[in-house]
Amino acid sequence: MAIKPAEIKKLASLSRLVVDDKTITDVTDRLSSVLALVDQLQSAQTESIDISRPFHIAQRLREDEITESNKIDELQATAPEIYNGFFAVPKMID
Amino acid sequence: MHNFTLAELINGLRSNKFSSVELTQHFLNRIKELNGDYNAIITTTASQALESAISADQRLANGNAPEMCGIPILHKDIFCTNGVRTSCGSKMLDNFIPPYNATVVENFENDGAVMLGKTNMDEFAMGSSNETSFYGPVHNPWALDCVPGGSSGGSAAAISARLAPGATATDTGGSIRQPAALCGISGLKPTYGRVSRWGMIAFASSLDQAGPMARTAEDCAILLNAMASFDEKDSTSVNEPIPNYRSKLDNPINGLKIGIPREYFSEGLHSGTEQAVRNSLVELQNLGAKLIDIKLPSSHLSVPAYYVIAPAEASANLSRFDGVKYGYRCKEPKDLEDLYRRSRSEGFGEEVQRRIMIGTYCLSAGYYDAYYGKAQQVRKLIQQDFSDAFKSVDLIMGPTCPSPAFKFGAKGNDPVAMYLEDIYTIATNLAGLPGMSIPCGQVDGKPVGLQIIGNYFNEERILNVAHQFQQSTDWHNHMPSELA
Numbered sequence: 001m002a003i004k005p006a007e008i009k010k011l012a013s014l015s016r017l018v019v020d021d022k023t024i025t026d027v028t029d030r031l032s033s034v035l036a037l038v039d040q041l042q043s044a045q046t047e048s049i050d051i052s053r054p055f056h057i058a059q060r061l062r063e064d065e066i067t068e069s070n071k072i073d074e075l076q077a078t079a080p081e082i083y084n085g086f087f088a089v090p091k092m093i094d
Numbered sequence: 095m096h097n098f099t100l101a102e103l104i105n106g107l108r109s110n111k112f113s114s115v116e117l118t119q120h121f122l123n124r125i126k127e128l129n130g131d132y133n134a135i136i137t138t139t140a141s142q143a144l145e146s147a148i149s150a151d152q153r154l155a156n157g158n159a160p161e162m163c164g165i166p167i168l169h170k171d172i173f174c175t176n177g178v179r180t181s182c183g184s185k186m187l188d189n190f191i192p193p194y195n196a197t198v199v200e201n202f203e204n205d206g207a208v209m210l211g212k213t214n215m216d217e218f219a220m221g222s223s224n225e226t227s228f229y230g231p232v233h234n235p236w237a238l239d240c241v242p243g244g245s246s247g248g249s250a251a252a253i254s255a256r257l258a259p260g261a262t263a264t265d266t267g268g269s270i271r272q273p274a275a276l277c278g279i280s281g282l283k284p285t286y287g288r289v290s291r292w293g294m295i296a297f298a299s300s301l302d303q304a305g306p307m308a309r310t311a312e313d314c315a316i317l318l319n320a321m322a323s324f325d326e327k328d329s330t331s332v333n334e335p336i337p338n339y340r341s342k343l344d345n346p347i348n349g350l351k352i353g354i355p356r357e358y359f360s361e362g363l364h365s366g367t368e369q370a371v372r373n374s375l376v377e378l379q380n381l382g383a384k385l386i387d388i389k390l391p392s393s394h395l396s397v398p399a400y401y402v403i404a405p406a407e408a409s410a411n412l413s414r415f416d417g418v419k420y421g422y423r424c425k426e427p428k429d430l431e432d433l434y435r436r437s438r439s440e441g442f443g444e445e446v447q448r449r450i451m452i453g454t455y456c457l458s459a460g461y462y463d464a465y466y467g468k469a470q471q472v473r474k475l476i477q478q479d480f481s482d483a484f485k486s487v488d489l490i491m492g493p494t495c496p497s498p499a500f501k502f503g504a505k506g507n508d509p510v511a512m513y514l515e516d517i518y519t520i521a522t523n524l525a526g527l528p529g530m531s532i533p534c535g536q537v538d539g540k541p542v543g544l545q546i547i548g549n550y551f552n553e554e555r556i557l558n559v560a561h562q563f564q565q566s567t568d569w570h571n572h573m574p575s576e577l578a
Binding site: 003008011012013014015016017018019026027030031033034035036037038039040041042044046049051057059060062071074075077078079080081087089090091092 | 191192326332333392397399401409418420422423429430432433434435438439447455458468469470473508510513
């Protein structure tokens, strides 16, 4: 399926990415060639195939117990910005 | 010392021919001297390695040390390593220092193995040439103007150049087997669920699987013994008994039934690669194996199905990289939306962004059934093909990839040309089966890989046949001319 530059803008927004006007033609062309590849799937006869259970293995469950200790300082040490023990982001509401 | 196999190094340590400190220092010197030619290693952990080697020597002296104790190895930079940068080949994680070890790393540490450093890779394991790494491409030791394959190209090139005797790697669509083939080494992708994915940065969770790379099948067996474990922390880890993968290496292969899929010898396969693979099949016949023609009729749909399922899972997995909790953050974001979008666009490379957008497209309203649902149905057809084939054969063999190592930039700007590099490897990931590549010949002085696919949890049989092949051939002992 061919994709149009306007759809790429929407897709970039959904993907939380930026596609600028300089590269949009290249991005559109390359994405279209990948979509042409995956369109080959449409030729497959799959009407009778049930995918409600893709594997014959049951999901393993565990007891609802606390297994980890609080490692907030260790984990937040890798964050770009921390404020009073919280992850800090730019102001969202004026 | 760098020309010894891992198995020989284990014996050398135990017979006091050298210590782990001497061995580690030897490989560190070699990395310092040669890595600039290959760019195979992103981070070297010299002082930590020597500390580990001192402890390993003490443990060896005390007796009863595990097999891997004192052996230097490299980890692909996709495995989290406590206190050591784990970049996944991306600007996004250039500053990321994990506070914990991946289970695979922990298993090796518990055994006393020595980590020399972290290997280069395609960004977030998305690529078949190592050209997408933020840290620059890896050069193939067999031809420096050629790619090493990907995504585990750094691990493969490092072993080929004798910078380490073994390394960890991961395979989502061929990322262990294809670089192993292009660099003339052995690499095994185990059954999905055999090796823990915990602490391995996720690309496509239903396909990702860690495995070993080394020069020989025997060395891969030793590494897999250390890597394989049931892990409560990985919800798809399978609690199946783990054999000693070395124990059946010497079994004869008389009567072995090898399936040869006609679809793996079709248009697009380099004639030299085909000849090398067919010669190796004759060699296996001489060892007593029977060759049986089989069909895998849905295999032409494996690349299209993969390029829906893998990007769909990647778009979800990579949503965690948002400039808030870890990794790259853009400068002076004007609001939260701007923070997310610019951090991701500046932090991810072009191929990663393309796959995120493909995945988002395939999962979006109106397209989900046509793409994602359809791809999952096709995945089941591919699984069925293999289960039908394994009713009449023990293993399936063919080429690992369509041609030997290609030059940098040869696939140009066409992503699909690069995706077709994995045409023979992707189906096993979709089915969750184990697969291995071993060196089986050369074309124009560049290595060719033979792919061996087994049934679920049949790694022992794959390793046995690969080892027997390596007992009667010497392709695994060939080395790049400038190293000889």
